[in-house]
Amino acid sequence: MLRPRQMCHIFITGSKNQMEPIIQELYRCNVFHIEEFIEQEMVGYKGLRIGMPLPGASEASSKLIRIRSIENTFGVKFKEVVPRKKVPVQQLRETIDTKLSVIGSEVDQLLTKKSRCETAVKDLEQKINELKPFAAIPLPLEMYNGYQRIAVFTGRISKSPDLNVPNETYFSQTKDGNFIAVFVPAEHSEQVQLSLLKINFVPVPVPKGEGLPQELLNLYTEQITAHKKEVAQIQERLGAMKKEQIEFLAACEEMLSADVEKAEAPLRFAMTEETFLAEGWVPVDEVSSLTEAITRVTGGKCSVTEVPIDLGHDQVPVEYDNPSFARPTEMILTVYSRPKYTEIDPTLVVSIVFPVFFGLILGDVGYGLILLALSMLLRKYITYGEGKDLIDSMRNFSIFSIGFGILYSEFLGFKLPWEPLIFSRHLNIGAHATGHGPMIPELMVMSIWIGILHITLGRVFGMINHARMDHGSHRVKAVLANFGWLLVMWGILAAIWSKFSLPYMPDLSSAPVVAMGLNLVAVIGAVALVLGIVFIGRDNVLEVVEVPTIISHTLSYARLVAVGLSSVAIAMVVNFIAIGIIIEPQLENLSVVGVILMIVGVLVFILGHIGNTALGLIGGGLQSLRLQYVEFFTKFYTGGGIKYKPFGMKQRQFTED
Amino acid sequence: MVDAVAAEMTLEMVMASQLGLKALGAGIAVGLTGIGAGMAEMAIGSAAVGATAENKDIFGLALLLTVIPETIVIFGLVVALLLLF
Numbered sequence: 103m104l105r106p107r108q109m110c111h112i113f114i115t116g117s118k119n120q121m122e123p124i125i126q127e128l129y130r131c132n133v134f135h136i137e138e139f140i141e142q143e144m145v146g147y148k149g150l151r152i153g154m155p156l157p158g159a160s161e162a163s164s165k166l167i168r169i170r171s172i173e174n175t176f177g178v179k180f181k182e183v184v185p186r187k188k189v190p191v192q193q194l195r196e197t198i199d200t201k202l203s204v205i206g207s208e209v210d211q212l213l214t215k216k217s218r219c220e221t222a223v224k225d226l227e228q229k230i231n232e233l234k235p236f237a238a239i240p241l242p243l244e245m246y247n248g249y250q251r252i253a254v255f256t257g258r259i260s261k262s263p264d265l266n267v268p269n270e271t272y273f274s275q276t277k278d279g280n281f282i283a284v285f286v287p288a289e290h291s292e293q294v295q296l297s298l299l300k301i302n303f304v305p306v307p308v309p310k311g312e313g314l315p316q317e318l319l320n321l322y323t324e325q326i327t328a329h330k331k332e333v334a335q336i337q338e339r340l341g342a343m344k345k346e347q348i349e350f351l352a353a354c355e356e357m358l359s360a361d362v363e364k365a366e367a368p369l370r371f372a373m374t375e376e377t378f379l380a381e382g383w384v385p386v387d388e389v390s391s392l393t394e395a396i397t398r399v400t401g402g403k404c405s406v407t408e409v410p411i412d413l414g415h416d417q418v419p420v421e422y423d424n425p426s427f428a429r430p431t432e433m434i435l436t437v438y439s440r441p442k443y444t445e446i447d448p449t450l451v452v453s454i455v456f457p458v459f460f461g462l463i464l465g466d467v468g469y470g471l472i473l474l475a476l477s478m479l480l481r482k483y484i485t486y487g488e489g490k491d492l493i494d495s496m497r498n499f500s501i502f503s504i505g506f507g508i509l510y511s512e513f514l515g516f517k518l519p520w521e522p523l524i525f526s527r528h529l530n531i532g533a534h535a536t537g538h539g540p541m542i543p544e545l546m547v548m549s550i551w552i553g554i555l556h557i558t559l560g561r562v563f564g565m566i567n568h569a570r571m572d573h574g575s576h577r578v579k580a581v582l583a584n585f586g587w588l589l590v591m592w593g594i595l596a597a598i599w600s601k602f603s604l605p606y607m608p609d610l611s612s613a614p615v616v617a618m619g620l621n622l623v624a625v626i627g628a629v630a631l632v633l634g635i636v637f638i639g640r641d642n643v644l645e646v647v648e649v650p651t652i653i654s655h656t657l658s659y660a661r662l663v664a665v666g667l668s669s670v671a672i673a674m675v676v677n678f679i680a681i682g683i684i685i686e687p688q689l690e691n692l693s694v695v696g697v698i699l700m701i702v703g704v705l706v707f708i709l710g711h712i713g714n715t716a717l718g719l720i721g722g723g724l725q726s727l728r729l730q731y732v733e734f735f736t737k738f739y740t741g742g743g744i745k746y747k748p749f750g751m752k753q754r755q756f757t758e759d
Numbered sequence: 760m761v762d763a764v765a766a767e768m769t770l771e772m773v774m775a776s777q778l779g780l781k782a783l784g785a786g787i788a789v790g791l792t793g794i795g796a797g798m799a800e801m802a803i804g805s806a807a808v809g810a811t812a813e814n815k816d817i818f819g820l821a822l823l824l825t826v827i828p829e830t831i832v833i834f835g836l837v838v839a840l841l842l843l844f
Contacts, residue, residue, distance in 0.1 A: 437819060438819030438822075439816070439819050540844075542840055543844060546840060660833055660837055664833075727822075728826050728829070731819060731823055731826075741819070
């Protein structure tokens with residue numbers, strides 16, 4: 103709790119012929135995070151070398167590439183395939199070669215055929231485009247050329263020409279533009295060309311082929327339809343194959359990627375002529391079972407050594423260690439930065455404080471229920487990865503939202519049948535609004551208190567982190583600096599309390615006066631403030647200029663009230679517009695127009711609340727997130743830990759031993 | 760003329776106009792600080808998005824930098840709430 107999982111630094115050494123069974127066992131156990139061996143590139147270096155992959159690596163990877171290309175053709179992701187039953191690996195190994203080559207060659211054939219059809223369609227479409235202008239002229243294509251004494255002009259033109267030489271002219275007028283074909287004696291061709299060019303003649307070449315253009319067009323269109331039909335059939339066949347084979351392919355992929363990973367593991371080990379050395383990390387509670395397993399498969403001919411961790415030098419991989427309810431929150435940490443091995447992992451704190459903040463902002467039974475239903479619904483479709491964590495977090499938030507809704511007595515901006523159990527946030531909106539109105543001073547003081555406690559917790563964590571991670575004189579200075587920040591904050595608070603009496607805050611203004619009209623508490627506050635600044639300055643003088651952030655960070659928690667109030671205000675305004683202004687006046691004397699207006703009112707109500715739910719989710723989520731990231735984490739958190747990636751497969755979905 | 764208007768002002772009117780001015784002040788406090796925060800976040804935000812696109816790992820830091828100017832609007836808000844209540 104509040105710490106990452108404890109790790110052990112392990113060296114596994116053995117002779118090379120033990121390597122394969124050991125790799126198999128490590129893969130099966132799925133707990134060994136391999137520390138990659140980096141070869142020294144010195145001239146004349148004669149030490150450990152990087153290992154060679156196990157035999158079969160390249161064959162397995164080429165098969166894997168084949169399968170992934172088929173996956174691409176089918177346009178599916180294996181991750182999204184829902185397995186029906188698991189296939190034994192042995193059976194898969196026996197059938198994979200023949201089955202894969204059959205599937206592969208059929209897919210290849212279909213793809214070649216498909217691309218051939220598609221090219222043909224493109225060619226035909228090109229031909230049709232060239233032919234189209236000629237379709238309006240009732241001449242077969244072979245009539246346009248092959249003359250010795252006649253010149254032919256075909257092309258687009260702005261208007262029908264007026265030629266003063268013997269000619270035969272076909273002119274067609276269409277939407278796309280005018281088209282003309284002119285046949286004139288060869289000796290007049292230059293003159294005709296000139297007069298045609300004057301009226302914007304643009305020549306169009308005569309397409310190759312024989313027969314009437316219209317007939318050709320019909321023929322080509324028919325051919326296109328035939329090709330398209332064939333493509334559709336191929337597509338259908340591919341679809342059928344996908345349905346039939348996807349599970350087999352997914353199983354193969356799972357098996358082969360495991361094979362490849364295992365075969366390539368020696369690339370991450372160090373080797374001598376006859377022995378190998380694998381360095382890595384194992385969670386403390388898994389060490390004994392891993393050692394036992396390795397000893398069993400090698401018959402004790404292998405050494406598993408535990409080496410002490412050198413925190414200054416080693417990069418220890420970090421695995422979260424949290425109770426199950428806090429797991430979705432790990433995502434929030436990972437997005438920011440994974441904690442370092444030695445520092446406090448604040449996931450647990452965040453997993454409690456974050457939903458509380460969200461509830462404080464969006465404390466409304468109605469919105470809470472909507473979000474809860476939404477997260478339940480989405481959870482059915484999103485079953486893995488960060489999306490799942492996000493939705494699970496949303497579920498937790500909405501539960502807190504409902505809880506705070508009950509405390510605030512709010513349901514979609516309406517009041518529930520009881521008075522607010524904590525501070526009221528109901529605004530006086532609308533004509534017959536009565537009541538106390540929102541208890542702003544109380545709410546503000548509450549938010550400030552939350553800020554003070556949250557920041558204090560952050561600083562305490564900061565002290566622990568520095569005590570754990572730093573060395574020498576810097577360690578004392580850094581811990582004292584964090585304590586100094588606390589002194590300054592509480593000193594300021596004491597000074598305020600000694601002067602003013604605020605609701606829900608201790609009233610210390612009646613403490614005995616000590617000197618210069620200041621009472622005891624004020625003096626203590628001032629001393630704490632000065633001492634705190636000294637402590638901060640001793641660690642880093644520049645930090646002293648940051649002292650005003652104490653006030654801005656504490657006041658920043660006012661957003662818990664402010665964003666929440668704005669959400670309440672929007673809800674109440676929506677209710678007032680929809681019910682108070684649109685629906686209620688119509689109820690007094692019903693008419694057809696009135697009924698339509700009432701429907702509009704209902705629409706306004708629904709749309710308004712949908713919008714406000716979205717705003718509440720974004721506002722509540724982001725503002726609470728920011729309070730964690732900016733106000734809380736900056737006090738103690740550095741992050742930058744590397745992820746613990748055990749060598750093995752997380753969960754086998756399609757295959758079994 | 761001025762005296763005539765002043766003479767017609769009742770206590771309720773004065774109170775009401777004071778309330779109105781308070782509301783105006785609160786609105787200006789939130790509005791202007793909001794604009795200020797927005798303008799400051801505009802540049803930081805676009806740079807942060809660009810940086811995050813290059814390297815996803817700095818999302819946390821980018822978000823942190825982006826929201827720093829929000830303090831301005833929070834101060835405005837505190838002033839507004841103090842004015843109103």
